Amino acid sequence: MAEIVYTARYLRYGEQTAEECDSLDEALAFLALGWDRGELSETGITGPDGKVILEGPELLKRMTDTLV
Numbered sequence: 001m002a003e004i005v006y007t008a009r010y011l012r013y014g015e016q017t018a019e020e021c022d023s024l025d026e027a028l029a030f031l032a033l034g035w036d037r038g039e040l041s042e043t044g045i046t047g048p049d050g051k052v053i054l055e056g057p058e059l060l061k062r063m064t065d066t067l068v
Contacts, residue, residue, distance in 0.1 A: 005048040032063040
């Protein structure tokens with residue numbers, strides 16, 4: 001199994017939670033699909049070093065680009 005390096009952070013039912021993903025593309029797809037279905041609200045994606053690499057308007061733009 002590949003090492004998990006990206007973490008998609010989001011709110012669901014008012015609770016902060018996260019999904020570990022193998023790649024940035026996988027994290028973006030996870031958040032984009034959940035957001036599109038109205039199941040979650042994105043807060044950010046952290047990289048292998050634990051630092052936030054995408055959040056706010058930049059994250060939303062990348063998510064919507066993923067859905068197109």
